[in-house]
Amino acid sequence: MNMKRFCTSCGNEIAADTVFCDNCGTPNKDVPVAESTETSQQLDTSVGPDAESPTGRGRRVLLVAGAATFAIAVVIAGVWWGFLRAPEISEANVNAGRENSDKPVTAAKSSGTTAKSDNSGSTTPHSKDLSDRESKILFESAMNRRVISIPLGLFFVMHPDYAHTGGKDSISAQMHEDLLAWAKIGLLDVTLDEKFENIIKGPYSLEQRDWIVNKNVRAKIAVSATESGKRYVDPANSRQIIISEGTFTISKVAKNEEKKKGLDDYRLLMLSFDAAYNPLVKQFKQIMGSPLEAKRKAIVLLKWDPFSSRWNFVAIDAANESEEFKTNRVANALSGR
Helix, strand or coil: CCCCEECCCCCEEEEEECCCCCCCCCCCCCHHHHHHHHHHHHHHHHHCCCCCCHHHHHHHHHHHHHHHHHHHHHHHHHHHHHHHHHHCCHHHHHHCCCCCCCCCCCEECCCCCCCEEEECCEEEECCCCHHHHHHHHHHHHHHCCCCEEEEEEEEEECCCCCCCCCCCCCCCHHHCCCCCCCCHCCCEEECCCCCHHHHCCCCCCCHHHHHHHHCCCCEEEEEEECHHHHHHECCEEEEEEEEECCCEEEEEEEEEEEEECCCEEEEEEEEEEEECHHHHHHHHHHHCCCCCCCCEEEEEEEEECCCCCEEEEEEEEECCCCCCCCHHHHHHHCCCC
């Protein structure tokens, strides 16, 4: 019969055949160690003089945990060393797959005093000291993103002598002519608003007559895309058609000159460039009496913005290389007109 015993260390009541006190872990001297299989296994696998006690087991656990921690540290160190030895990832590699950058078409951002090259060999100006090579890249970047925007909807057409202010529901007489040219190409349907035509023809009230005369309205038109034109409707704005103008490459920088006007810094560029125009654009210009050639030239005026460290386009005059310039936008901008 098993008799109850009390632990000689803490006084806890224990069974007579208990090997260790379940309260403090002190061995029961009345039970030989060899009589317990569990104890034999623990002694066989333990390390150190405290193997026969729970304290010894705790030390063994700490040793195993320490070894595991050391192994993890070795692995982490190896990974870190491999990272340090890996080839550097350059901005050129990151951008290698990109066809278009996010820079605005009206500017080239700058922030330092050097020129930065990308994977294509091009440079981005990093100061207002614009080299010929940088000016070529700046011009090409802007020109190759140019698009022609054609409005859709109902519009009042103003008289030619009216100073059009660009209201969203009205267009200038010149824009009306442009829309009719796009209609000839087959991209647009341009129709007169019959209700408005009846008002003009009369009879109409004095209020209507006064509105028509004072507003200098010549007509009201409805502009919509044809089946051919629908493929060019802007996905982000169904009220306009967007047509890419073409691709352009600078062949020569004839002049790259600094200009100062008050506190502002300008850059005057004279360029020759090769133009591969969109066939629709060439057709439009032909109808408007301004045929485009592959060899072109341009006078460009840039203005330096010191706050954003950016060159902004102010004005541009362009012409076929074999012709004289027909506009004076750059000269007018420099003279303040």
